[in-house]
Amino acid sequence: MSGRETAWRVLAQEFGASIEEEKAVGERAASYLLSPLGARMNRVLVSGVLSPGEAVGRDPENPFYRAKLTDPTGTVSVTAGGFNPRALAVLRSVTIPTPAIVVGKVHLFRGRDGTAYSSVRAESIRAASPEEVRGHLADAVEQTAERIRLLAELSNDPLQSSASAGGFPQLWVKSAREAKRRYPTVDIGTFRTPLREALRTISGELPLTAPIGPALTPAPAEAGAPAPSVRITRLAPPPPPPTATAAERAEESALLDVIDQLAEKSADGYAALNEVVRAAARTGVTSDRVEELLGRLEESGAVEEPVVGRLRRA
């Protein structure tokens, strides 16, 4: 049936660990992101606490916003652009961490070094009560546990025919087999353990997690450019001062030189943030100061950080 794509219920950990793609062949065919647990995602429903949206890109004609959605297992990057005005309006209007549910299309960006960064292009976002979010998290935990159970059944009995793989949707069985083939070394246990933790959040024992640290620095990149990996998080810099003195400009240009040098040597053409901090430390600039300068440079568009922690001159 050429129906609509199902919204898979996934937690941030499984989503972030998904790097295998099933590329579309033919006209208007859908692409899928296959998770290590066998979720074959074109669309997902995710829930958690949404951080304030940040503008990405400088073209006011093509607004593109990005936010982080944090659940008990990690963080998912959520984006919205002009094609989804409804979702974009929500990302724009969220100013404090807010419990929310998101339905959207899965997007995978592969950096020049081959690293995969997954994100959700929101179709619909709604602020929700913590109770509602916990209910949706319950769905995600339950279905994640089901996928794990299916993988275990397939491992115990690899010859089991799809018909006899007791009670699972056929597509799940097929996708689970494919996941075993494409992620041969994945340790399922690392996905099972966080589920119990997540249940403590769902039952209300633990609060819904707020996004780790303040919101990300806006990274001036083109609309549709990479979203941050869910596995890389860092503290965002304090807000930059309004104007820069000549001395500060000198500091900035010194930092830009450092970035250029490092970017030249690096495989993917980007300077790693931690290396920039280390190199700057050698010239006596503290890491706090580097953060501050970078924040300003990114704000002004001199430096771009399409992927969190990867920098280059714009």
Next chain:
Amino acid sequence: MPLVPAAEDSLPAEVRLRDLRANDVPVSIVARVVTAERREIVRKSDGGRRPVLSGLLSDGTASVRFTWWDPPSDPIERGEVLRAVNVQVREFQGRVELTFNWKSRVAPAGDADLPKVNPEDIPLRPLAELRSGDDWFRVVARIVRVAPKTVSVGEERRLLHEGVIADSSGAVAFTAWSDFGLSPGEAIDVSGGYARAFRGRPQLVLDERSTVRRVPGEGLPSAESATRGLSRRISDIEATGGGELLELRGVIVALLPPSGLVHRCPECRRAVRQGLCRVHGTVQPEPDLRARLVVDDGTGTLTVNAGRPETERLWGRTLEQCLQTMRENPDPTLLEEQLFEAVFGRRIVVRGRGSADDFGVTVYPESIEVEAMDPVARARSIAGALGGSPG
């Protein structure tokens, strides 16, 4: 001149319709006329006209299409039993057909001449295994609901009885063209019916040829329990192409147009565009509420067509309130936006019937209830399920 046996002596043996095989041997049959229609075939070469009577014959073992070239001018009525000798058996599109030609001889016969069919000989079939086009099966099922309905067949008005029957394997809709005096809750043993496709699903059809017997119905679900079935996964409902007496749980993830405030023709309830009904022309449109909900449970997705009462309940707003909003702010997309805000992400339980087309399964609900999230209870039950697997 050698003796030639008289034609009567070489009468082919009478064959049950079920046992017909397409070959060159003419057969002899006794069967009841189910439908018959008189037409004229125009020969292309010279424009000559030839009358033909065609329709469906049944003897209780099977139903077979027939074509009768140059039939007698006397009317052949539905329900008449005929004995036909020297009939040609052919195969057309994989099904056996009978042809009556100049060599065939047809005479009236009586019910007593029809082959004896013992219902016990007909194989019993679970409802879930009925497929469109099937006949020669027997089902034992509970009548969940049944209601009379009058329809027009050609120029004729006919009364039929429509409903749903269920057994432990599932439920199907049925149409009875004869009045068997069916009432809800009864357990019946039906033979001589056939299954045809209706809205993409097999439907049981009963008519004069069918036999309905009342049975005790042990082991059958009660009419009440059949309507309160266990929730099925949406992937499962998609796989079976919908069905009767569905129950499903899922989250509203999107709205399809048209949703919200719509205008309908007062005659036919069709949507009115620019004051024009597709059938009735210029009409005074009546406002109505509807919602086409996309419901998703993580295994699959389908559309639920909610009417005005369900939409009002889900939305928490009445049609009158919506009309008021329109008077204050005449932007229909605003209303749709507000409806979406009200329903997106809600978990609902839907009961009704569903059918499938190229765009997936559509459910026509009898009831939609919003289900509480109740995360504490969910956490407890999931923890129980996780407990079995080594942490």
